[in-house]
Amino acid sequence: MDEALLRRLTPGVLAVLVRRGADFAAAEDAVQDALVEAVRSWPDDPPRDPRGWLVTVAWRKFLDRARSDTARRRREHLVEEEPAPGPAPAADDTLQLYFLCAHPSLSPSSAVALTLRAVGGLTTRQIAAAYLVPEATMAQRISRAKRTVSGVRLDRPGDVATVLRVLYLVFNEGYSGDVDLAAEAIRLTRHLAAAVDHPEVAGLLALMLLHHARRPARTAPDGSLVPLAEQDRSRWDTGAIAEGVAVLQAALARDRLGEFQAQAAVAALHADAPTAGETDWPQIVEWYDELVRLTGSPVVRLNRAVAVGEADGPRAGLAALAELDPALPRHTAAAAYLHERDGDLAKAARLYAEAAHKASDLAERDHLTRRAARLNARPRR
Template sequence: MTTALDEATLRPLVPAVIGVLVRRGADFAAAEDAVQEALVEAVRAWPDDPPRDPKGWLVTVAWRRFLDVVRSEGARQRRELAVDSEPEAGPAEDADDTLRIFFLCAHPALTPASAVALTLRAVGGLTTRQVAEAYLVPEATMAQRISRAKKTVSTGSFDRPGDLATVRRVLYLVFNEGYTGDVDLAAEAIRLTRQLASLAQDPETDGLLALMLLHHARRPARTRADGTLVPLAEQDRGLWDTGLVEEGVDVLQAALAQDRRGEFQLQAAIAALHADARSAEETDWVQVVQWYDELLALTGSPVVRLNRAVAVGEADGSRAGLAALAEVDPGLPRHRAVSAYLHEKDGDLATAARLYAEAAALATSQPERTHLTKQAARLNQH
């Protein structure tokens, strides 16, 4: 059994094991620490001696680690539940505990950054070092962030119902973080969302999974060899992962069939229309606008309004797109980039070049800045 196989086997078990320890009387912070130590031991021991019951093995080792800490700190509490005599939690309890751990890690008292970090540790089973590398911060900084987050959620009730919408937002934040470090956060977010979807039986969670799959399918075509961005209209669609596209569409259709539409389902419906088109020109922009109309009515989001202006420009022409853009706050990020695109589409190259340059100066990432600068330079050549 290889280390990679160990990690693939281990990580889905982490939240259920933490849940067992919490139910036995450990607070969340102590339980999570004990499970992390058990994971380290598992990676060391399993290649030579893989257990027949991986979850039972983790529960046993983690519980012993927890008791060792309790004893070393001088605690004299008597616990009636011994390690070897306690019956294993059944599948239904495992699922229930896992969902509660998702909820705890998305505790409303946590900042989004802390909720993401704790989710990756306690639900994803990543080490502090892996989380730190993914977010490009020192390991000590991440350790402090996770420690504070664990203390916060340890004061909460394990039996209190959680907020599924908050969990979804946390997972979407993970998905959008990128691919730094030795852990692909987008792939990890998809894995965790699959797990959540299987537990929650909720169409909006399925919609989030579909959205992730459809976006992730385009990843191979999203950047060039030199790291520069490739806009959607210019992407080589032959590089898109058709398997992920098909799965995303299937998940979305099943979610929409339940007629309980939410923000992620509507975003996924728009992504599916892009995935269905063989080229940007063949995109059903009229239907894209219709989905944006429904999404805007649901959320009132300025970002949705901005993206809708682009779709209107494609469906009804640049002038219509500019008119729709006039209703959007000009201080919104990407507003100048969208305005530049629509002005170029309308034939006003001088204005478009100026706006591309302004947008580049405001860009928050180097790939985006480079792309916008090249757009401005291209138009200035004319």
């Protein structure tokens, strides 16, 4: 039995049932029943059209449940005529499932969980382990999400931007347990890119590939963070970088610039530099200017200030940083870095310690504490 094939086919089959009018929870139950049937029968009698077989069996399972349900009268329009066996357009159905799982009525955490469950095919236990929460807690979260979208009709175009933000949230969670969420996000984004022709989908895929390529060099053997400038670039995945750059170039050529394409362009410039000292910071500042224009995000402005400090000197960076709200996340850390580059080590050490106190991530807190300790250990002149 090819479990990878079943996992790949499941989202499309689920989407067919939802498109035909089944509510989300009932559709998922029916698909699970069909998968059990497939495990039993396929080894001895494999179908010529696996997806069509699953759609047919899952729909029949759903109809059986609907006919015996006390709410049969509300579903009579679904059971009057059984569709003929055979596959439906895979791309359209799966795309609708992405839209459903990223519905605006869901909270970001619920949208992520439902996407991993329905589109990713992960078990509740796997998702719970990845997010380091009890399985019962994740089961409740997914159940609430299913109830929220159970009455949503897929009769209007969904919002690609919302889907992309959900996938980006998955990617940024990284990995833990036995599920690598960063790799899963890349897989799902590839799937989405095959289903919809949109330059921002390509932009997000390129961004993920370029960031993921640096992953092997991001941590030291003891688990501590390694800043980009100090990473061993020979450990970067050159294949992922080449693919990410190619995907990005094709997207940019369409002249429909979006946020993810601009972020990917910044990542590509970092990836293109043989050493940290050869980074094209002026061009990175230009891309951050585009990002500011596209998003107006204060976080983007903060990243731009750091880039200005690299391109035009730390005092220029500090001047740009002074225009921003000091309460911004990582504002203090950015100020510490720029003061360190400007030679004010005492102030940099104090700011690093202050930033460490504010950091919510343990690895980031440890990294900032180390930098403060390193500067404090230097002899004062």
